[in-house]
Amino acid sequence: MKRRTMLLLIPLGILAMIVLFLNVYPTLVRNTKYDLQLGFVQNQEFPRINDPSDHFKNEARLIAMAIYPDKKESLRQAQLYVTKRGDSEILQVEIMRETADLAAFEMRLNNLQWEPGEYTLYFKRGSDIQMKLDFTLE
Numbered sequence: 001m002k003r004r005t006m007l008l009l010i011p012l013g014i015l016a017m018i019v020l021f022l023n024v025y026p027t028l029v030r031n032t033k034y035d036l037q038l039g040f041v042q043n044q045e046f047p048r049i050n051d052p053s054d055h056f057k058n059e060a061r062l063i064a065m066a067i068y069p070d071k072k073e074s075l076r077q078a079q080l081y082v083t084k085r086g087d088s089e090i091l092q093v094e095i096m097r098e099t100a101d102l103a104a105f106e107m108r109l110n111n112l113q114w115e116p117g118e119y120t121l122y123f124k125r126g127s128d129i130q131m132k133l134d135f136t137l138e
Helices: 002-029
Strands: 035-039 063-067 077-084 090-097 104-108 117-125 128-137
Touching: 035 117, 035 128, 063 077, 077 104, 090 104
Parallel strands: none
Antiparallel strands: 035 063, 063 104, 077 090, 077 117, 117 128
């Protein structure tokens, strides 16, 4: 009798774990917030940078990437732009109209033309600055 109960409980426990996993997994992998990344290598499968950082040797072109959540509140005009830290002069800007299926918005920086120093990357949606990232070029 005890053996029969165990044989019944084990598959039910496994089934319960599978159902729980299938219900929880989508919420774990869903992108729910905006992100701003900077690096040299873009991921080929997912919207992200493989080597994100905020400190770089200025020896190759950087890629800036604004990453969107899976569900957007509204569609706006988006901007990525770079300034020297503490300065209002825009060194480079990229503008894009958001679409419902937009996962990421990228800009290849002209950083090889810039002097070593501290810079700020801004991600703007409409008239609101969504995020900013301070970074240093050596």
